[in-house]
Amino acid sequence: MYDIIIIGAGPAGMTAAIYARRASKSVLVLEALTYGGQIINTPDIENYPVAAHISGFEFATKVYEQAEALGAEFVFEKAVGITDSGTCKKVKTTENEYECKAVIIATGSANRKLGIEGEDGLVGRGVSYCATCDGAFYRGKTVAVAGGGNTALEDALYLADLAEKVYIVHRRDSFRGDETTVNTLKQRSNVEFVYNSNVTKLIADKRLTAIEVTDKLTGETREIPVDGLFVAIGRVPENRGFAQLITLDDAGYISAGEDCLTNVPGIFAAGDGRTKDVRQLVTAASDGAVAATAAVRFVASLE
Amino acid sequence: MLKEVTAATFENEVLQSDKPVLVDFNADWCGPCQMLKPTLDKLAEELDNVKVVSVNIDNEDEIAYKYNVSSIPCLVMFEGGAEVRRSVGLKPRPELIKFING
Numbered sequence: 001m002y003d004i005i006i007i008g009a010g011p012a013g014m015t016a017a018i019y020a021r022r023a024s025k026s027v028l029v030l031e032a033l034t035y036g037g038q039i040i041n042t043p044d045i046e047n048y049p050v051a052a053h054i055s056g057f058e059f060a061t062k063v064y065e066q067a068e069a070l071g072a073e074f075v076f077e078k079a080v081g082i083t084d085s086g087t088c089k090k091v092k093t094t095e096n097e098y099e100c101k102a103v104i105i106a107t108g109s110a111n112r113k114l115g116i117e118g119e120d121g122l123v124g125r126g127v128s129y130c131a132t133c134d135g136a137f138y139r140g141k142t143v144a145v146a147g148g149g150n151t152a153l154e155d156a157l158y159l160a161d162l163a164e165k166v167y168i169v170h171r172r173d174s175f176r177g178d179e180t181t182v183n184t185l186k187q188r189s190n191v192e193f194v195y196n197s198n199v200t201k202l203i204a205d206k207r208l209t210a211i212e213v214t215d216k217l218t219g220e221t222r223e224i225p226v227d228g229l230f231v232a233i234g235r236v237p238e239n240r241g242f243a244q245l246i247t248l249d250d251a252g253y254i255s256a257g258e259d260c261l262t263n264v265p266g267i268f269a270a271g272d273g274r275t276k277d278v279r280q281l282v283t284a285a286s287d288g289a290v291a292a293t294a295a296v297r298f299v300a301s302l303e
Numbered sequence: 304m305l306k307e308v309t310a311a312t313f314e315n316e317v318l319q320s321d322k323p324v325l326v327d328f329n330a331d332w333c334g335p336c337q338m339l340k341p342t343l344d345k346l347a348e349e350l351d352n353v354k355v356v357s358v359n360i361d362n363e364d365e366i367a368y369k370y371n372v373s374s375i376p377c378l379v380m381f382e383g384g385a386e387v388r389r390s391v392g393l394k395p396r397p398e399l400i401k402f403i404n405g
Contacts (some may be wrong), residue, residue, distance in 0.1 A: 033395055040334035040393075057334035076395055124374035124391030133333060136361075137373040207371050228373065 005100040010037025012271025013106035015288025017072035032078035036060030102295040109235040126208025131155035147232035260291035305357040318384040335393040
């Protein structure tokens with residue numbers, strides 16, 4: 001039996017592993033994909049203390065090496081559920097079952113999809129969820145950004161420097177996001193706003209050739225020829241597997257405050273997957289420390 | 304380390320290959336691509352019936368354009384000189400093996 005099982009090897013989970021190992025607890029980290037989490041998509045991190053510039057890949061690799069050198073065990077299996085019988089908790093993965101005294105859920109979040117027909121098949125063929133990753137493929141081309149939040153606005157600004165034309169398809173007629181970015185975008189001659197509209201259809205041959213947008217107020221549809229569509233309509237937490245045991249909020253995030261405590265004693269939540277205001281690399285790491293400290297205290301209370 | 308294929312060698316290394324070829328389209332600035340690399344290196348060593356090569360899309364934008372690559376990492380399987388399937392994005396090892404075996 002492990003002292004602590006951590007689900008998710010992103011910045012929150014791996015920081016928790018470092019803290020728990022430094023408190024001499026045995027630690028298993030379960031990860032569905034690869035260590036690092038979504039930060040590996042960031043080419044340049046500029047807002048984490050210590051390094052003025054570091055790539056997400058390098059950051060993740062350093063934290064991984066640090067956790068591993070301290071003795072955290074990493075297993076690459078997807079956790080699908082937790083059962084709790086008080087002092088012993090079982091974490092089920094797609095392949096195995098592991099026992100522990102305390103669990104830290106740090107599964108983060110994934111890109112929200114539009115949920116329209118053909119979307120999955122067009123990923124990599126014109127549909128993207130990451131402008132900084134894939135923008136380079138659209139130099140001199142026409143693209144659309146779906147969304148109206150800060151990510152969408154920043155994506156549009158990034159793409160406006162590369163693409164010939166950028167459409168921003170937004171379901172409202174105003175933006176809640178950063179005003180400076182909105183004003184900068186409005187001054188760009190190659191940016192066009194499509195307000196009160198949703199992307200309702202993807203038109204493709206071998207790859208995306210156009211999108212259909214529907215005006216929410218008039219119901220009118222129009223087809224916009226594009227080479228690429230960048231979907232930036234937010235993120236969704238990946239907590240469904242734990243919903244039977246753990247209380248989630250309406251949006252699916254684990255109901256846990258800054259103390260990282262869930263409704264179940266001995267199960268803690270860290271990082272983007274819990275209810276919180278600021279979802280940043282540094283706050284994820286901070287959660288890792290808080291959750292690990294609480295988990296260590298819980299394990300000690302059983303002894 | 305995977306063998307780097309260029310526009311000059313693509314025909315010979317990929318299209319004319321006797322064995323099926325897994326082409327890894329990647330770039331230095333792409334974090335998920337760097338993440339995927341060690342797994343592909345290992346698979347290349349282990350698999351006798353498949354050749355695994357790398358195409359750097361910044362140096363070889365013509366190949367990337369020709370094969371409609373617009374998100375990386377992008378893995379394209381070639382058999383008998385033609386694309387048979389592709390996989391976009393970072394995948395864990397068991398899924399990569401499934402993808403390679405079709």
